[in-house]
Amino acid sequence: MGPFVPDLISDQLNLIVALILGIAFGFVLEQAGFSSSRRLAGVFYGYDFTVLRVFFTAAVTAMSGILLLGYAGLLDTEAIYINPTWLWPAVVGGAIMGLGFVLGGYCPGTSVCAAAIGKVDAMFFVGGGLLGVFVFGEMFPLFKTFFNSTALGPVRVYDSLGISGGLFAFILIAVAVSAFAITTIIERKVNSASLSRDFNLSKHRLAAIGVLALGLVFLVLPERKAHMISTVSSAGYVAAHPVKVMPVDELAYLLVDKETRLQMVDIRSPEQFAKLALPGSRNISLRDFFSKDNTALFSQRHVKKVIVADDEAQEKAGCLLLQSLGYENVAALEGGLPTFKHVILDSTAFVPTGSRWDNDVKTFRQTARAEIARMIDAGKNIAPKAVKTEKKIKGGC
Amino acid sequence: MLLYRTRVSHHHRIERDLQSESNDHRLRGSEMNTKYMNPYLAGFFLGLVLLATIFITGRGLGASGAVKDVVLTTVHAIAPAHAEHSTFFGSYFGEGKESPMKSWLVFEVIGVLIGAFISGLVSDRLKVVTESGPRVQPKLRWIFAVIGGALFGAGAQFARGCTSGAALSGMAVLSTAGFIAMLAIFGTGFAVAYFFRKLWI
Numbered sequence: 001m002g003p004f005v006p007d008l009i010s011d012q013l014n015l016i017v018a019l020i021l022g023i024a025f026g027f028v029l030e031q032a033g034f035s036s037s038r039r040l041a042g043v044f045y046g047y048d049f050t051v052l053r054v055f056f057t058a059a060v061t062a063m064s065g066i067l068l069l070g071y072a073g074l075l076d077t078e079a080i081y082i083n084p085t086w087l088w089p090a091v092v093g094g095a096i097m098g099l100g101f102v103l104g105g106y107c108p109g110t111s112v113c114a115a116a117i118g119k120v121d122a123m124f125f126v127g128g129g130l131l132g133v134f135v136f137g138e139m140f141p142l143f144k145t146f147f148n149s150t151a152l153g154p155v156r157v158y159d160s161l162g163i164s165g166g167l168f169a170f171i172l173i174a175v176a177v178s179a180f181a182i183t184t185i186i187e188r189k190v191n192s193a194s195l196s197r198d199f200n201l202s203k204h205r206l207a208a209i210g211v212l213a214l215g216l217v218f219l220v221l222p223e224r225k226a227h228m229i230s231t232v233s234s235a236g237y238v239a240a241h242p243v244k245v246m247p248v249d250e251l252a253y254l255l256v257d258k259e260t261r262l263q264m265v266d267i268r269s270p271e272q273f274a275k276l277a278l279p280g281s282r283n284i285s286l287r288d289f290f291s292k293d294n295t296a297l298f299s300q301r302h303v304k305k306v307i308v309a310d311d312e313a314q315e316k317a318g319c320l321l322l323q324s325l326g327y328e329n330v331a332a333l334e335g336g337l338p339t340f341k342h343v344i345l346d347s348t349a350f351v352p353t354g355s356r357w358d359n360d361v362k363t364f365r366q367t368a369r370a371e372i373a374r375m376i377d378a379g380k381n382i383a384p385k386a387v388k389t390e391k392k393i394k395g396g397c
Numbered sequence: 398m399l400l401y402r403t404r405v406s407h408h409h410r411i412e413r414d415l416q417s418e419s420n421d422h423r424l425r426g427s428e429m430n431t432k433y434m435n436p437y438l439a440g441f442f443l444g445l446v447l448l449a450t451i452f453i454t455g456r457g458l459g460a461s462g463a464v465k466d467v468v469l470t471t472v473h474a475i476a477p478a479h480a481e482h483s484t485f486f487g488s489y490f491g492e493g494k495e496s497p498m499k500s501w502l503v504f505e506v507i508g509v510l511i512g513a514f515i516s517g518l519v520s521d522r523l524k525v526v527t528e529s530g531p532r533v534q535p536k537l538r539w540i541f542a543v544i545g546g547a548l549f550g551a552g553a554q555f556a557r558g559c560t561s562g563a564a565l566s567g568m569a570v571l572s573t574a575g576f577i578a579m580l581a582i583f584g585t586g587f588a589v590a591y592f593f594r595k596l597w598i
Contacts (some may be wrong), residue, residue, distance in 0.1 A: 002455070003452060004452075018502070022458075022507060022509045024512060026508060026510060026512025026514075026515075027512035027515055028442045029509070031442075033434075035513060045598050054437075060444065061444020065444070065445070065448035066570065081455055084574060087577065091577060092581075093578070094563075094585065095581050096548050098581060098583065098585025104543075104544065106542070108464055112460060113513040116511075117514060118526060119527070120527040121535075122542070125546035128549075133464055133550040134471075134550075137483060137554075155572070157571050159573075199435075
């Protein structure tokens with residue numbers, strides 16, 4: 001599952017990867033005509049909309065790919081770098097860059113491209129860029145407050161707008177295709193020598209229909225995580241897929257025995273978990289089962305993962321979710337946490353098992369009750385463990 | 398308004414083509430239109446490169462970050478004490494921090510230089526030339542290129558990235574910042590274009 005950094009690809013190798021991807025990036029930009037300032041500036045005057053076509057096609061392609069790979073479970077979309085938003089600095093910075101685009105005829109990436117093939121104006125632009133960063137750096141104390149203002153964190157645009165990701169993807173695709181059609185009409189009116197006159201009309205229309213169809217797919221495609229969670233949670237699915245159930249006495253025994261090949265995964269809310277949690281259990285929500293951060297924990301085959309929730313059905317759904325994600329050795333706790341609480345922790349009244357060893361069971365439970373209560377108390381006295389800091393992907397400019 | 402602009406630019410185009418013929422330092426109209434890839438196909442390939450980048454490395458493409466790294470290194474080489482005590486530059490230096498030149502974006506931009514050069518080579522576009530609007534002399538073009546570059550350099554700091562890093566890569570991962578940057582860059586571009594039309598048409 002992607003991304004391969006930092007697990008499969010080290011920081012050192014990543015630099016070589018950067019070089020190779022950069023070569024591809026530069027090659028495509030130059031082939032697209034982004035090494036020409038007149039073409040780039042043309043988008044603002046209606047005589048050449050190449051920039052718009054390339055830019056939006058690239059954005060839609062990459063976005064669609066990410067959504068599809070994420071849906072197929074090949075890419076952990078929670079692990080990729082989402083550039084954080086500083087609202088007003090982004091607006092002001094973007095406006096300054098827009099002015100720079102019209103005056104300079106390039107943006108930083110395209111100027112490097114154009115300089116590489118000998119455009120002297122691009123070399124001056126690159127020099128100007130260095131100067132701009134330097135001046136910004138020297139004057140930084142003046143802007144510092146503004147620079148750090150209105151921080152919203154790594155928010156997604158569909159969350160900001162309060163719509164679903166699929167709907168947003170569809171809207172973006174529809175807007176892009178409409179913009180392509182309208183700007184082509186404008187371009188042909190303004191520029192008789194427009195390259196768009198050579199476009200093969202039927203092929204372009206076919207492509208537009210194809211892309212719009214993809215947008216419709218995004219619109220109806222349920223989000224993968226929500227879809228899988230609702231599938232495994234349905235009563236019919238749980239009934240059709242048997243799951244191992246661990247009796248409360250067995251769990252109590254393993255706890256008292258300090259069994260190391262046991263990991264309880266508590267899928268209840270963090271609030272409930274804070275109130276009462278079994279010793280050594282981890283609080284992981286169903287949605288976080290998909291996260292790469294938990295792969296290492298779940299993929300230990302010799303460790304039995306016991307799912308803990310308020311009732312057995314929820315636990316079974318958790319087990320089935322783990323199994324459908326490819327993990328093994330999972331079990332549900334018999335009757336859920338309330339049963340465990342009632343039988344082992346709370347009640348001094350004995351809940352008979354109906355077997356002829358009931359007397360031994362009674363003795364065992366009394367011992368276990370005291371021991372587990374002590375373990376829970378000990379756990380409460382320990383300050384919450386700092387969350388293991390995973391190596392995070394660094395990104396951004 | 399649009400009609401008016403259309404007529405005006407039609408006029409300019411003829412003028413431009415005439416001027417292009419007589420000016421060797423400038424690209425000719427015909428030369429501008431040679432052998433570029435179909436923009437949608439190019440955009441598709443660019444999207445695939447970006448997708449591969451995100452799939453493999455978990456981060457997007459960029460450019461302005463490398464410009465910053467070069468500035469950081471230069472300032473540090475010339476005035477180390479100044480760089481380390483600066484509010485902005487200082488945070489990039491110190492114990493255990495790698496040289497700014499050993500960054501992902503610096504290597505990526507070196508790749509861009511190589512890739513663009515290869516593309517120019519295979520498409521026969523390697524030529525030392527200043528490209529400018531039909532009414533602009535090279536010197537004026539250079540001055541505006543420096544100003545534009547400087548604005549881009551400073552603006553990219555506020556927005557935490559440029560057209561590639563903030564707008565394009567940000568849009569691909571559906572970050573709010575990416576869409577704001579894109580709208581602000583192109584919105585401002587269209588808003589101010591009229592006032593600087595003599596630079597390009």
